[in-house]
Amino acid sequence: MPKKSLWTTVVAFVLLGAGWLVFESGWLDDEPAxxxxxxxxxxxxxxxxxxxxMDGYSRDSFEHWTAQPQAGRNCNTREAVLERDGSGVRVNGACEATSGSWTSAYTGETITDPSKLDIDHTVPLANAWRSGAKDWTAQRRSEFANDLRSPQLLAVDAGSNRAKGDQDPSTWKPAAGYWCDYATDWIEVKNAYALTVTPQERTALQDMLGTCR
Structure with missing residues (x-):
């Protein structure tokens, strides 16, 4: 083979290799962080x-909605969350929300009728039972069900709350725009109460955290 032809072949292979490296690098950059x-x-x-x-489980094992006195008013946990999570909320003498505006984080829906809202447990009571709460005292379970300090309670539209039921993030997720916050809150609650996660749940949470920016 003439020297010029051999040199041309070598250069072609080098350029081809460099192009492959660039392609490979670009492909890797497209992978989720x-x-x-x-x-x-x-x-x-x-x-x-x-x-x-689930042996022995009952929602009654988690006493809720307990008294949450606010500014001298005799509110319960549900009423306290509705007032906290809404905008322009008005309450009556019994601390019940009578009007206001709430945005359901799970769907983005705006709701003005408080009767159409549920108070969701981020980590459902039945899920908590399966992941460690079965062995808790009644007092500990009540604290979990009424926890206003962690992101465990959220006012959401009743439809999404009931669709979620006791599912974990491997089988139910809110609207994609809320994945980062939902996964972060779920993990914070499970960490605070030393609850376990299943392998599938852990994978789903990792995927959802990948949407955080």
């Missing part, structure tokens, strides 16, 4: 275990 930050660290710290038994 691995989740990082406090929520990812908390998720990594959670114990992974299969879902536990």
């Amino acid at each position: 691995a989740a990082s930050g406090p929520a990812a660290e908390q998720l990594a710290a959670l114990k992974v275990a299969p879902a536990g038994t």
